[in-house]
Amino acid sequence: MKNVKVLGSGCKRCVATAEMVQAEAARLGVPVEIEKVTDYVAIAGYGILSTPGIVIDGKVVHTGGLPKSEDLAQWLLA
Amino acid sequence: MTANAPPVMAGSRRPASPLIWLAGCAGALILWLVVYLQLASSAEWVVSLMTVERESRLGEAIAFFAYDTPKVLLLLTLVVFGMGVVRSFFSPERTRALLAGRREAFGNVAAAALGIVTPFCSCSAVPLFIGFVSAGIPLGVTFSFLVAAPMVNEVALGLLFGLVGWQVALTYLVFGLVVAIVSGWVIGRLHLEGWLEEWVRNVRAGALDLPVARITVVDRIKAGIEAVRDIVARVWIWIIAGIAVGAFIHGYVPAQALASIMGREHWWSVPAAVLVGVPLYSNAAGIIPVVQALLGKGAAIGTVLAFMMSVTALSFPEMIILRKVMTLRLIAVFAAVVASGILAVGFLFNALFD
Numbered sequence: 001m002k003n004v005k006v007l008g009s010g011c012k013r014c015v016a017t018a019e020m021v022q023a024e025a026a027r028l029g030v031p032v033e034i035e036k037v038t039d040y041v042a043i044a045g046y047g048i049l050s051t052p053g054i055v056i057d058g059k060v061v062h063t064g065g066l067p068k069s070e071d072l073a074q075w076l077l078a
Numbered sequence: 079m080t081a082n083a084p085p086v087m088a089g090s091r092r093p094a095s096p097l098i099w100l101a102g103c104a105g106a107l108i109l110w111l112v113v114y115l116q117l118a119s120s121a122e123w124v125v126s127l128m129t130v131e132r133e134s135r136l137g138e139a140i141a142f143f144a145y146d147t148p149k150v151l152l153l154l155t156l157v158v159f160g161m162g163v164v165r166s167f168f169s170p171e172r173t174r175a176l177l178a179g180r181r182e183a184f185g186n187v188a189a190a191a192l193g194i195v196t197p198f199c200s201c202s203a204v205p206l207f208i209g210f211v212s213a214g215i216p217l218g219v220t221f222s223f224l225v226a227a228p229m230v231n232e233v234a235l236g237l238l239f240g241l242v243g244w245q246v247a248l249t250y251l252v253f254g255l256v257v258a259i260v261s262g263w264v265i266g267r268l269h270l271e272g273w274l275e276e277w278v279r280n281v282r283a284g285a286l287d288l289p290v291a292r293i294t295v296v297d298r299i300k301a302g303i304e305a306v307r308d309i310v311a312r313v314w315i316w317i318i319a320g321i322a323v324g325a326f327i328h329g330y331v332p333a334q335a336l337a338s339i340m341g342r343e344h345w346w347s348v349p350a351a352v353l354v355g356v357p358l359y360s361n362a363a364g365i366i367p368v369v370q371a372l373l374g375k376g377a378a379i380g381t382v383l384a385f386m387m388s389v390t391a392l393s394f395p396e397m398i399i400l401r402k403v404m405t406l407r408l409i410a411v412f413a414a415v416v417a418s419g420i421l422a423v424g425f426l427f428n429a430l431f432d
Contacts, residue, residue, distance in 0.1 A: 008201075009204070013201075040205065040208065040402060041281055043205050044212065045281070048205060048209070049171055049206045049210075050169070050171075050197070050198075050199070051201065051202050051205055063169075063170075063171065065197070
């Protein structure tokens with residue numbers, strides 16, 4: 001089970017990012033647990049400056065803007 | 079499949095050739111130019127189709143609308159595309175690395191300039207602010223960035239360029255930067271770090287070690303296209319509405335009618351323009367076409383510049399977002415310093431130009 005955190009204050013893109021992660025994980029058959037992190041202190045703690053950010057198993061893989069689905073697949077399968 | 083077919087990795091696509099994309103860009107640019115050069119004649123043609131006198135008020139209004147709408151959308155598309163490509167070279171993380179350790183003064187200039195080219199959305203203002211401050215970037219330098227980023231934006235520049243001319247767009251860019259640099263520097267001199275919210279001062283931002291993604295030429299072109307799709311799709315309706323109002327003003331409001339209230343004779347027209355601009359943030363795209371029509375009816379250039387800057391730089395939504403990290407006192411000082419800078423630009427231009 002991979003733990004995926006979507007960092008963001010709840011803007012439209014953050015919601016869309018979480019949906020993309022969900023869809024991509026379902027497509028690849030990777031079991032994930034998606035968590036939305038909206039707390040600014042927690043977000044800042046990861047060192048990211050632009051939201052949405054994606055953290056997979058404790059590691060920041062993406063910041064700022066929607067991710068590409070190819071990249072998402074790569075991160076989820078890693 | 080034959081035995082001697084080259085091995086193809088499952089799921090991988092052939093990488094798109096950069097040459098094809100560059101050729102596509104060149105082709106699109108040529109097409110753009112051809113369309114652009116036809117605009118004036120096709121606008122006249124549209125008016126001639128209607129059963130109105132070209133010299134009548136309605137004829138004037140229709141000609142204005144038929145010429146300005148495609149012209150502005152074309153120029154805006156070009157500017158937004160160009161900015162999208164330029165921004166693919168920057169990221170907030172990279173900007174932070176460039177600004178960290180810079181001293182004030184030079185730092186303010188660098189921050190304002192980077193504010194133009196760094197991808198920024200006001201929804202990320204808080205993480206960005208915390209990230210800058212906790213990386214040791216001085217408060218004033220951070221403010222220079224925060225003022226320049228929304229003020230000198232591609233929509234404002236593209237629309238000013240398309241509607242009012244490149245001279246005004248360039249003036250707006252230069253003096254927008256000056257306002258951002260000076261207000262950030264002034265805020266830095268005031269030493270207001272204590273007016274941040276308590277928790278912000280204690281945040282230790284984690285160091286980020288993102289693997290550097292390889293960005294190809296094709297990715298940059300795609301970033302430009304993405305910017306066009308995102309921004310132009312969002313603002314075109316406002317622009318058309320704004321041009322429609324502008325067309326009405328153009329055709330029906332008598333010339334010099336506005337000279338009495340927005341002209342340079344009245345000192346209070348500049349502060350009034352700044353005040354009116356604050357709540358209009360979300361409609362910046364619709365406002366510029368109206369402003370352009372106002373200019374033609376006797377509004378003074380300084381008043382108009384101040385109005386535009388106020389619309390983009392002083393926005394209620396952004397202040398509400400920033401309230402999470404700043405005390406009200408700090409927000410008030412920030413707004414007052416930026417507003418003073420904008421007023422100075424307005425007065426300066428009204429004094430310099432008739």
